[in-house]
Amino acid sequence: MNAHSAPSRRPAPVPADARRARWAVSLLFLLNGASFCAILPRYPELVESIGLSNTAFGLAVGIGPIGGLVAGLAAARLMRRWGSASVAVIAQVVASTSHLLVYVASSWLWLAGALIIAMAADAITDISMNSHGMRVERRYRRSIMNSYHGWWSLGAVGGGLFGSAAAQLGVALWLQGLVGLVVFGAAAVVSRWFMLAGDDATERTAPTPAPAGAVAGPAPGSAGEVPATPVPGGMRIAGMTLRSLGLVCALGMILVFAGSTEDAGSTWGALFMLDTFEVTPFAAGLAFVALQGAQTIGRFTGDAVVDRLGDRATARLGAAVSALGMTLALLVPSPATAIIGFAAAGWGVATLFPAAYRAADDMPGVPQGVGLTVVGWFARLGFFVSPPIVGALADALTLRYALWMVPLYAVGILVFSGALSGRFDRHGTGAEASGRSGTADAER
Template sequence: MSVAPTSIDSADRRARGAVSALFLTNGALFANMAPRLPELKDTFGLGEAAYGFLVIAWPVGAIIAGLASGWLIRRFGSALVAVAGTMLTGAALLGAGSAPSLALLATGFLFGGAMDAITDVAQNSHGLLVQRRYGRSILNSFHALWSVGAVLGGSMAAGAMALNLSLSVHLGISLLIFAVVALTALKFCLPMGKPQAGLEEVSEDRPADPSPGTARTARNHTLWIMVALVLISTAGVMTEDAGNSWAALYLADSLGTSASFAALGYISLVGAQFVGRILGDGMVDRFGQRLVAQMGAVCLILGMGLALAFPSVPGSVLGFAAAGFGVATLVPAAMEHADRLPGLAPGTGLSVVSWLMRLGFLISPPLVGFVAEGWGLRAGLLLVPLVGVIVLLCSPVLRAKAPRQQL
């Protein structure tokens, strides 16, 4: 029977701080590059289509390398993989920012996306280890700090542009700062070995030597749970992408706001998502992952559904905020559950869900764009409340009660 630990020792607290630093660093690295992407577009004279193919190299690299994460974690430990991946991601961004040719630029993005995907799985894996030591939900707070890192990185980029720093100098400073942070965090992560027993297969309730029929049934059950978790996490990232790619465009072009005001669509979504993640751990502990996901899905469906049904500028800003708040806990919940699926090698479930989840970043923009081309962006954004329905349908696979750590 699982129970909450009676106390948290100083090593566990230091490990939590270390994982928090890794999440913040991961959020900050690419955010240092994002505001300066138009410079690369101008430097290489890229058209809209070529620029789109360049940017998509990042998620393509992530998809290519994502499944290697589980093997690397089992071989070297989640902490070391997360830190090495962080440093290689920063190096790839520096290489891309200093690239003398378009081919090297695209290679830098491809490699950076690959390293970022591996880092993401490793830091979530280590965060789940620390969470099990705590015996309560803390994973959402890590993801909230990723958002803080993204804001920090964007602010650093704005400062670098204001100071007229070259891209290579700016990204070199970013790499130096966050490499030091990551290496320092490594000293305080949980050591590889016994404390990482949380990565072992969950096998308490399975027979030691199951019959072929029982094993096949168990595999099918695990497969269907995996599919549902992928759909839940993909719903989260597709909603995020709606804010990233379409919120400003919808407010400016469809509702006629100024470009500066249109940015509030994205800001409201990520801001509400940050609030949802700060509050998420307490909600998960109190209500369980399943109910929190269901309440979030209802918030998403009603918020964006009403905003699109009765279009207005204030209503749309609030609708994007409702979407961000509604999906705040979906990706952490799916990752936690995937990491505990029975019958899988350590790290495999988390790697597969994270890998397939990234397809959402590839599917969402062209899907919304295709619908918008024929019926308008308002119709295209109906994808957002639709994924809320998918979350409701898949939510029974999530835990109805927060898991408790076994002493």
């Protein structure tokens, strides 16, 4: 056959509005990461100025996600009413405003209350910007979710470096918070102008038209099925069958452990460096920067890795790297090994949030937005539970021994990783296939 007669396999061009929306969503992810993570290197100053123990500080940080656990449940309803783009932007502006309250906290109660408000707004932003990102991904007809989360990590690194530099230079906490509110809030408002218009269900696969004389409607599990349409029959909770609910909860448990791993760097990284080694405030912030920096690399390269290995194998490889890296840091403690350990933990969990969100949003029989909401709720649960546990262990033992929880988080990821899709599942029936594979893994 003549080579010129072969059909073209080049992908269809991406519409201009989708390309603009991708950059707008990426900007929102960047701002979401930078806004809060700029606070983290200033945590030691807040702890000292308020006069908190590790247990009290861990409790305040752990109470914050209660706001996310409660507010996140309303995300699906808010998106149905106002659309994912508007909800994401408004919630991000509210989050940036509440971050200023964190900077100027003068008591434990003030700090805990400010974190509750911040986490409530962040939960809604998180779910809605991921939902809008999924809209854009469907327009692209290929995986781009890891790159969004890569922009979040890049923002987190930038925010962490900004906070570390401000701490080193002695910039007043209130001033840093005010600059963040103006810059991050204004940029979020600008991003709204470039996001996709229309209903959030626009890009979902429409039912395949039935030929004349045939019964209308796609066969269950076929490519023409609308993922958000509930499958008839069986007991339902929040519009999901018990099987679908179980799979969504398993995906959520992965994020409990992934979020707890991230929290080890964000909440305790700087304190670990200061308590264990004699380092400058800037160097103390490098533990968090290392985790987020490695996570950034993992996310920007994650789409190619997941296409080759599948979400499940990638998660298991990452869990092993995270466990080995933090084990090295805790068995052979030094500033260098600590940075390596936190970097390994960050790389290890890099693809888990995008993978779990995608699987939950694409799962057949799950109403639109509900899968994302449930999985996001579980992620907040991890941020709620882990800080008080680590803080109590740090006071009872030392922070070095308390951080042995991180290798245990990796074990939890391994246990629930079967709920993610394998190498060939991602391009087949999506989360439905991953659910079958996950069940088979559990039975083995």
